[in-house]
Amino acid sequence: DADVTQTPRNRITKTGKRIMLECSQTKGHDRMYWYRQDPGLGLRLIYYSFDVKDINKGEISDGYSVSRQAQAKFSLSLESAIPNQTALYFCATSEEGSTDTQYFGPGTRLTVL
Amino acid sequence: GEDVEQSLFLSVREGDSSVINCTYTDSSSTYLYWYKQEPGAGLQLLTYIFSNMDMKQDQRLTVLLNKKDKHLSLRIADTQTGDSAIYFCAHNPPSGTYKYIFGTGTRLKVLA
Numbered sequence: 001d002a003d004v005t006q007t008p009r010n011r012i013t014k015t016g017k018r019i020m021l022e023c024s025q026t027k028g029h030d031r032m033y034w035y036r037q038d039p040g041l042g043l044r045l046i047y048y049s050f051d052v053k054d055i056n057k058g059e060i061s062d063g064y065s066v067s068r069q070a071q072a073k074f075s076l077s078l079e080s081a082i083p084n085q086t087a088l089y090f091c092a093t094s095e096e097g098s099t100d101t102q103y104f105g106p107g108t109r110l111t112v113l
Numbered sequence: 114g115e116d117v118e119q120s121l122f123l124s125v126r127e128g129d130s131s132v133i134n135c136t137y138t139d140s141s142s143t144y145l146y147w148y149k150q151e152p153g154a155g156l157q158l159l160t161y162i163f164s165n166m167d168m169k170q171d172q173r174l175t176v177l178l179n180k181k182d183k184h185l186s187l188r189i190a191d192t193q194t195g196d197s198a199i200y201f202c203a204h205n206p207p208s209g210t211y212k213y214i215f216g217t218g219t220r221l222k223v224l225a
Contacts, residue, residue, distance in 0.1 A: 004155075040121070040217060041217065042201070042215045042216060042217040042218055043201075048211060058212070059212070090155055092156075099144055099161055100143065102156075104148075104155035106155045107154070
């Protein structure tokens with residue numbers, strides 16, 4: 001089974017709708033992240049959380065919110081989706097220390113019409 | 114600055130070596146990584162190098178780090194069609210920061 005899972009894998013929605021993307025991990029890591037990927041722009045950090053009570057904005061948090069329901073779960077919400085939020089969204093985890101490696105989920109492709 | 118730059122595309126013939134290059138500006142990170150993204154999938158760690166190393170070899174992969182020039186490269190020997198993917202260079206958050214820095218990715222196309 002995958003260590004980092006995301007649901008849904010694909011979603012098409014309309015402008016103004018509220019959308020939630022979910023992420024679960026079995027790696028036991030405290031640190032979790034949400035990124036979006038756009039062609040030619042690489043990965044941009046939306047929010048990150050270093051433990052259940054810690055939520056921090058990344059570089060592009062406007063229009064997004066998150067919830068860290070448990071160590072293993074980190075959800076991303078789009079309060080009122082707009083077309084320029086069409087992108088590929090990735091959840092990632094990491095563990096402090098060791099090699100500081102991030103582990104990514106398979107991604108959610110979101111299309112906002 | 115915290116930029117990581119990569120060329121966008123690379124095309125090689127099957128069996129040849131591929132070299133993907135990356136330059137970065139912040140030299141205070143401890144680890145530098147190469148991730149591979151196949152179509153429809155997330156990023157998977159290929160390899161990493163500790164910042165006090167010059168080279169790391171792992172089967173067909175060779176990572177070279179030139180700290181003076183802030184240049185990282187990934188060499189794939191005997192490139193196969195299954196190596197076609199996007200390759201991202203990245204480094205872990207510099208001390209006192211939280212953000213991993215990723216390059217824009219290099220799309221490698223392997224021609225049969």
